Amino acid sequence: xxxxxxxxxxxxxxxxxxxxxxxxxxxxxxxxxxxxxxxxxxxxxxxxxxxxxxxxxxxxxxxxxxxxxxxxxxxxxxxxxxxxxxxxxxxxxxxxxxxxxxxxxxxxxxxxxxxxxxxxxxxxxxxxxxxxxxxxxxxxxxxxxxxxxxxxxxxxxxxxxxxxxxxxxxxxxxxxxxxxxxxxxxxxxxxxxxxxxxx
Amino acid sequence: xxxxxxxxxxxxxxxxxxxxxxxxxxxxxxxxxxxxxxxxxxxxxxxxxxxxxxxxxxxxxxxxxxxxxxxxxxxxxxxxxxxxxxxxxxxxxxxxxxxxxxxxxxxxxxxxxxxxxxxxxxxxxxxxxxxxxxxxxxxxxxxxxxxxxxxxxxxxxxxxx
Numbered sequence: 001x002x003x004x005x006x007x008x009x010x011x012x013x014x015x016x017x018x019x020x021x022x023x024x025x026x027x028x029x030x031x032x033x034x035x036x037x038x039x040x041x042x043x044x045x046x047x048x049x050x051x052x053x054x055x056x057x058x059x060x061x062x063x064x065x066x067x068x069x070x071x072x073x074x075x076x077x078x079x080x081x082x083x084x085x086x087x088x089x090x091x092x093x094x095x096x097x098x099x100x101x102x103x104x105x106x107x108x109x110x111x112x113x114x115x116x117x118x119x120x121x122x123x124x125x126x127x128x129x130x131x132x133x134x135x136x137x138x139x140x141x142x143x144x145x146x147x148x149x150x151x152x153x154x155x156x157x158x159x160x161x162x163x164x165x166x167x168x169x170x171x172x173x174x175x176x177x178x179x180x181x182x183x184x185x186x187x188x189x190x191x192x193x194x195x196x197x198x199x
Numbered sequence: 200x201x202x203x204x205x206x207x208x209x210x211x212x213x214x215x216x217x218x219x220x221x222x223x224x225x226x227x228x229x230x231x232x233x234x235x236x237x238x239x240x241x242x243x244x245x246x247x248x249x250x251x252x253x254x255x256x257x258x259x260x261x262x263x264x265x266x267x268x269x270x271x272x273x274x275x276x277x278x279x280x281x282x283x284x285x286x287x288x289x290x291x292x293x294x295x296x297x298x299x300x301x302x303x304x305x306x307x308x309x310x311x312x313x314x315x316x317x318x319x320x321x322x323x324x325x326x327x328x329x330x331x332x333x334x335x336x337x338x339x340x341x342x343x344x345x346x347x348x349x350x351x352x353x354x355x356x357x358x359x360x
Binding site for chain 2: 002003006007009010011013014017018023025028029031032103104105106107108109110111112115191192195196
């Protein structure tokens with residue numbers, strides 16, 4: 001079937017569709033007033049909840065910072081608090097960036113380009129968040145132990161003997177999983193950008 | 200009030216256009232309904248930017264296509280849902296019975312094209328000239344022609360399989 005033939009058939013079908021007038025004034029008004037919630041509009045609920053949890057932990061660490069009485073606990077505490085503040089902000093920023101494309105401005109090509117670039121940025125941030133969260137897993141243990149139990153886990157416990165090998169083994173498999181998880185999405189965004197550059 | 204009534208009339212006159220865009224960019228009825236609402240909402244939001252300074256169909260296709268692509272891949276996200284009026288559901292059902300098998304097959308093949316190609320072939324099938332497709336899509340007329348040739352080949356080989 002040639003594309004020209006398909007176009008004729010398409011237009012026949014279009015005439016039939018145009019004759020099916022279903023929308024009512026009320027339905028259109030409701031749509032313009034954004035009365036319907038739908039999943040396209042849903043703000044990233046897990047990310048938003050996660051951000052509040054992270055902020056709460058960061059505040060808890062900073063409020064109790066004086067309890068961290070050695071230089072390594074203080075460094076770990078400071079970095080943990082920074083991670084808990086910066087990583088969720090970066091993540092939310094990229095998510096909102098993807099949603100903030102001005103639909104009324106720009107043509108199809110421009111919007112696709114912005115969308116693909118934002119997506120690449122989002123994937124990059126997500127990947128780094130996963131990797132950095134491993135540093136966090138290691139440094140937050142002594143901080144948590146000091147703040148909750150009042151003990152310096154580095155001096156008073158043999159937990160590192162099993163904790164570190166376990167974390168590094170987990171890191172190995174987890175990194176492979178992260179790489180695989182984002183490879184497909186990253187490739188499709190790259191392909192889209194390449195496709196836009198074709199002349 | 201007058202602005203709102205003008206907008207309602209505009210949507211009613213072009214409800215089929217929105218419907219066809221949603222059909223090409225979604226893979227199930229739920230997403231299609233969501234996209235339909237979102238397009239109407241975005242059209243209303245940018246209605247002031249349209250008034251008089253562009254051809255109405257150019258503006259409408261641009262907003263509809265931009266909305267469709269910025270919502271790509273969101274189908275995995277779950278959100279709170281309030282059911283839309285049942286009339287839209289029945290429209291989808293009614294139109295489904297209107298389409299003969301060849302058109303259904305064509306839709307399935309178009310859905311398998313990449314995002315850039317989907318937009319261009321949709322505008323072509325809608326009877327837009329190369330010039331109009333170029334204006335809406337942002338590609339040059341020559342580029343639109345080249346892409347349409349590639350799409351033809353692609354559809355042919357897809358249909359043969």
